[in-house]
Amino acid sequence: MPVISTERMRDRRDSILAAASRVFSQKGFQAASIAEIARAAGVSDGLVYKYFENKRELLISALTAFYERVIDDLEQQVELGETFADRLRLLVQTHLGVFVRDTGLCRLFISEVRVATDYPGSAIQVLNKRYTAVLLRIVHDGIRNGEVRPDTDPRVVRDLLFGAVEHVAWRHVTTRKAIDCDRLGRQIAGMIVGGIAPPRPAARRRAAS
Amino acid sequence: MPVISTERMRDRRDSILAAASRVFSQKGFQAASIAEIARAAGVSDGLVYKYFENKRELLISALTAFYERVIDDLEQQVELGETFADRLRLLVQTHLGVFVRDTGLCRLFISEVRVATDYPGSAIQVLNKRYTAVLLRIVHDGIRNGEVRPDTDPRVVRDLLFGAVEHVAWRHVTTRKAIDCDRLGRQIAGMIVGGIAPPRPAARRRAAS
Amino acid sequence: MPVISTERMRDRRDSILAAASRVFSQKGFQAASIAEIARAAGVSDGLVYKYFENKRELLISALTAFYERVIDDLEQQVELGETFADRLRLLVQTHLGVFVRDTGLCRLFISEVRVATDYPGSAIQVLNKRYTAVLLRIVHDGIRNGEVRPDTDPRVVRDLLFGAVEHVAWRHVTTRKAIDCDRLGRQIAGMIVGGIAPPRPAARRRAAS
Amino acid sequence: MPVISTERMRDRRDSILAAASRVFSQKGFQAASIAEIARAAGVSDGLVYKYFENKRELLISALTAFYERVIDDLEQQVELGETFADRLRLLVQTHLGVFVRDTGLCRLFISEVRVATDYPGSAIQVLNKRYTAVLLRIVHDGIRNGEVRPDTDPRVVRDLLFGAVEHVAWRHVTTRKAIDCDRLGRQIAGMIVGGIAPPRPAARRRAAS
DNA sequence: AATGAATGAGTTTTCATTCAT
DNA sequence: AATGAATGAAAACTCATTCAT
Numbered sequence: 109m110p111v112i113s114t115e116r117m118r119d120r121r122d123s124i125l126a127a128a129s130r131v132f133s134q135k136g137f138q139a140a141s142i143a144e145i146a147r148a149a150g151v152s153d154g155l156v157y158k159y160f161e162n163k164r165e166l167l168i169s170a171l172t173a174f175y176e177r178v179i180d181d182l183e184q185q186v187e188l189g190e191t192f193a194d195r196l197r198l199l200v201q202t203h204l205g206v207f208v209r210d211t212g213l214c215r216l217f218i219s220e221v222r223v224a225t226d227y228p229g230s231a232i233q234v235l236n237k238r239y240t241a242v243l244l245r246i247v248h249d250g251i252r253n254g255e256v257r258p259d260t261d262p263r264v265v266r267d268l269l270f271g272a273v274e275h276v277a278w279r280h281v282t283t284r285k286a287i288d289c290d291r292l293g294r295q296i297a298g299m300i301v302g303g304i305a306p307p308r309p310a311a312r313r314r315a316a317s
Numbered sequence: 318m319p320v321i322s323t324e325r326m327r328d329r330r331d332s333i334l335a336a337a338s339r340v341f342s343q344k345g346f347q348a349a350s351i352a353e354i355a356r357a358a359g360v361s362d363g364l365v366y367k368y369f370e371n372k373r374e375l376l377i378s379a380l381t382a383f384y385e386r387v388i389d390d391l392e393q394q395v396e397l398g399e400t401f402a403d404r405l406r407l408l409v410q411t412h413l414g415v416f417v418r419d420t421g422l423c424r425l426f427i428s429e430v431r432v433a434t435d436y437p438g439s440a441i442q443v444l445n446k447r448y449t450a451v452l453l454r455i456v457h458d459g460i461r462n463g464e465v466r467p468d469t470d471p472r473v474v475r476d477l478l479f480g481a482v483e484h485v486a487w488r489h490v491t492t493r494k495a496i497d498c499d500r501l502g503r504q505i506a507g508m509i510v511g512g513i514a515p516p517r518p519a520a521r522r523r524a525a526s
Numbered sequence: 527m528p529v530i531s532t533e534r535m536r537d538r539r540d541s542i543l544a545a546a547s548r549v550f551s552q553k554g555f556q557a558a559s560i561a562e563i564a565r566a567a568g569v570s571d572g573l574v575y576k577y578f579e580n581k582r583e584l585l586i587s588a589l590t591a592f593y594e595r596v597i598d599d600l601e602q603q604v605e606l607g608e609t610f611a612d613r614l615r616l617l618v619q620t621h622l623g624v625f626v627r628d629t630g631l632c633r634l635f636i637s638e639v640r641v642a643t644d645y646p647g648s649a650i651q652v653l654n655k656r657y658t659a660v661l662l663r664i665v666h667d668g669i670r671n672g673e674v675r676p677d678t679d680p681r682v683v684r685d686l687l688f689g690a691v692e693h694v695a696w697r698h699v700t701t702r703k704a705i706d707c708d709r710l711g712r713q714i715a716g717m718i719v720g721g722i723a724p725p726r727p728a729a730r731r732r733a734a735s
Numbered sequence: 736m737p738v739i740s741t742e743r744m745r746d747r748r749d750s751i752l753a754a755a756s757r758v759f760s761q762k763g764f765q766a767a768s769i770a771e772i773a774r775a776a777g778v779s780d781g782l783v784y785k786y787f788e789n790k791r792e793l794l795i796s797a798l799t800a801f802y803e804r805v806i807d808d809l810e811q812q813v814e815l816g817e818t819f820a821d822r823l824r825l826l827v828q829t830h831l832g833v834f835v836r837d838t839g840l841c842r843l844f845i846s847e848v849r850v851a852t853d854y855p856g857s858a859i860q861v862l863n864k865r866y867t868a869v870l871l872r873i874v875h876d877g878i879r880n881g882e883v884r885p886d887t888d889p890r891v892v893r894d895l896l897f898g899a900v901e902h903v904a905w906r907h908v909t910t911r912k913a914i915d916c917d918r919l920g921r922q923i924a925g926m927i928v929g930g931i932a933p934p935r936p937a938a939r940r941r942a943a944s
Numbered sequence: 945a946a947t948g949a950a951t952g953a954g955t956t957t958t959c960a961t962t963c964a965t
Numbered sequence: 966a967a968t969g970a971a972t973g974a975a976a977a978c979t980c981a982t983t984c985a986t
Contacts, residue, residue: 117945138347141980152947154983163981219428264481264504271480272473295473299509326970350955361972366957535949556765559976570951575978637846682899682922689898690891713891717927744966768959779968781962790960 121159124149128170133212137220175235192250201293207277272296330368333358338379342421346429383422384444401459410502416486481505539577542567547588551630555638592631593653610668611719619711625695690714748786751776755797760839764847802862819877828920834904
């Protein structure tokens with residue numbers, strides 16, 4: 109029987125996690141110290157280790173929580189699109205929006221999680237799959253509805269789309285220049301859609317190579 | 318007059334740089350120690366600081382040297398393509414090839430240099446510009462020759478292309494699965510070309526590959 | 527609530543301070559290493575930094591503690607003198623005694639603290655003021671009682687007295703020759719008193735000792 | 736037979752010495768590097784070691800050269816005084832003047848040379864003796880001429896005088912406040928003279944204790 | 945459960961000094 | 966005689982992690 113309630117424990121854990129998100133995103137993984145996170149969470153250094161194995165696991169947990177919120181948001185947003193093109197555009201725009209709003213955590217994600225060698229099979233990867241699954245479903249639906257050329261490889265679409273979003277977002281992160289999510293999202297999605305749209309009767313085209 | 322020849326000095330510098338490239342790409346910036354790099358280069362710890370201001374500058378120098386080799390290679394390869402589509406495909410394939418061959422250095426570049434706040438305006442950024450200039454020129458030429466739709470925004474093409482390459486390559490880095498640069502390059506380039514090709518009246522579009 | 531008692535913490539701090547006093551006064555500031563001080567105090571290197579910001583602050587703290595003891599002693603001793611001349615002599619003798627007993631710390635004080643540019647305004651300077659205040663009060667009282675010529679500048683007295691004490695003591699430090707605090711104190715004080723005593727009409731002056 | 740003339744060697748040595756004086760007095764012993772001194776002197780690092788055993792010896796040599804100039808100056812100045820009181824005053828004023836003009840070197844002297852354990856018997860000590868000899872001679876002459884009380888201990892006069900000068904000068908060094916050498920010199924010397932003046936017939940005095 | 949005192953490993957950087965040329 | 970490349974030792978300081986209380 110726990111001396112403090114499960115609910116209280118959940119609160120403690122959450123406040124540490126929230127503090128970690130804040131401190132990590134401001135200072136980066138290496139520069140953030142457990143002591144500072146503990147102070148920000150209003151707990152002692154030692155207690156952090158009751159809830160998280162070590163500093164790295166704390167980072168991963170914080171990013172996972174963030175990632176879950178992002179995906180929930182993404183799935184909801186995409187639902188709003190009616191056509192294939194709409195949904196693709198919404199996906200890009202929402203994705204970009206996350207980068208703009210949570211720049212610090214996104215930077216952390218790219219610079220720290222991606223480098224980690226324990227990446228394959230981790231909780232993060234599961235979320236990654238779920239994230240990309242959203243896109244893959246959109247493409248599959250598009251193919252079924254005749255909005256997408258049937259020979260389209262959805263994985264290449266995924267690489268183009270997520271790659272471009274990150275590339276743009278990263279520039280935003282490093283240059284600190286504002287980005288126009290709306291316009292850019294429209295352009296990126298538009299270019300991809302144009303490329304995978306079924307042949308229009310009034311146009312002729314030869315294979316590229 | 319110098320006690321040892323300029324050539325000898327150049328050699329020393331080069332061997333330190335080569336050792337740094339090796340050690341940094343294996344262990345990452347933070348985990349690599351100057352002592353290990355010096356040992357790998359066969360020099361004393363102190364000598365490293367005769368040639369490089371500090372650890373970070375050593376990293377930047379190593380990555381710059383690498384980047385220069387990559388760009389030289391890229392520019393040569395792209396020249397071989399005759400049509401717009403050819404050149405775009407070669408660009409993607411070469412780019413992917415670099416990631417596959419020098420995974421460690423590419424990872425280093427993305428995780429360490431990009432995160433740096435001093436990134437804008439640095440020597441690296443100059444090379445970055447040169448790198449992307451190759452693509453922008455290809456697109457501009459394509460527009461002039463009528464191979465590319467005139468309303469195409471070359472910057473969005475750049476984001477799609479480089480983003481996708483990095484995304485694919487990164488998966489290679491983390492999953493350690495081999496990638497087929499040839500096929501993937503053809504697919505990515507093909508999808509972009511399809512999207513930005515000008516519509517030709519009264520023609521039928523065929524799949525690219 | 528603290529895991530170890532406040533008393534225990536005070537002990538830790540004190541033992542570090544005592545060890546620092548010993549090591550610093552033997553080797554000087556620069557030559558003493560934190561590791562050696564920690565070893566002498568029976569604690570780990572890191573703990574030193576829990577109690578003291580950095581090496582310099584440790585030095586200042588050690589000297590401040592020493593200085594406080596010295597001043598307490600000085601103030602008590604001076605109280606024992608009944609006349610102006612007595613008090614002045616006691617001041618010089620006590621002052622010399624401190625130099626003789628704690629040669630190392632005095633050397634440290636002069637060579638390290640005085641050179642420091644942060645000296646003005648520091649905690650040490652406050653003690654310095656308190657130290658000299660003892661003398662200034664003696665002189666002022668002497669003037670009020672008619673034992674000291676009224677046009678005497680107490681600051682010059684201070685410079686003569688403390689300067690001479692330090693000069694004598696320094697010779698003791700460097701030559702390692704014993705000094706006779708009693709006799710020397712009498713001589714120095716006597717010479718100063720002779721100079722600032724008001725001329726008494728129709729009297730004959732005798733030698734002080 | 737030297738390849739370069741003795742004169743040339745002397746020049747080299749002097750320029751190193753001059754550079755060392757400048758750099759040492761600006762940065763202090765520890766912070767000054769041989770490389771910087773060599774650069775300032777326009778010679779290579781290695782050459783410094785042809786003329787001076789090591790860094791410390793270079794410091795001692797620089798201070799010795801400085802000290803010699805100071806003493807020469809002092810001896811000349813003191814000659815200008817006609818009476819005992821005049822000469823004593825000139826001594827103090829000149830001494831203070833040196834501190835004001837060459838603050839850096841004086842600080843260096845006090846903080847570095849005095850601390851040195853090799854001080855007794857060193858070249859510096861010889862100069863020290865010569866320095867104090869100037870004063871002792873003045874006092875002896877004063878006694879012979881009846882200007883100074885015969886039972887005066889010249890060594891105590893020395894301690895009072897040099898001690899006070901240094902004490903005042905050191906305050907100047909650390910507080911960076913200007914000092915009025917003229918007035919202060921007059922006060923210090925005056926107070927000492929008053930104390931050691933032969934008994935004036937119209938004054939009576941008792942022993943202090 | 946919670947604390948926070950205590951640990952101690954780990955690393956960049958500097959620079960006096962040497963010595964091959 | 967002169968150079969300056971090369972050495973390598975040395976040390977302050979931080980902080981993740983542990984564990985007695």
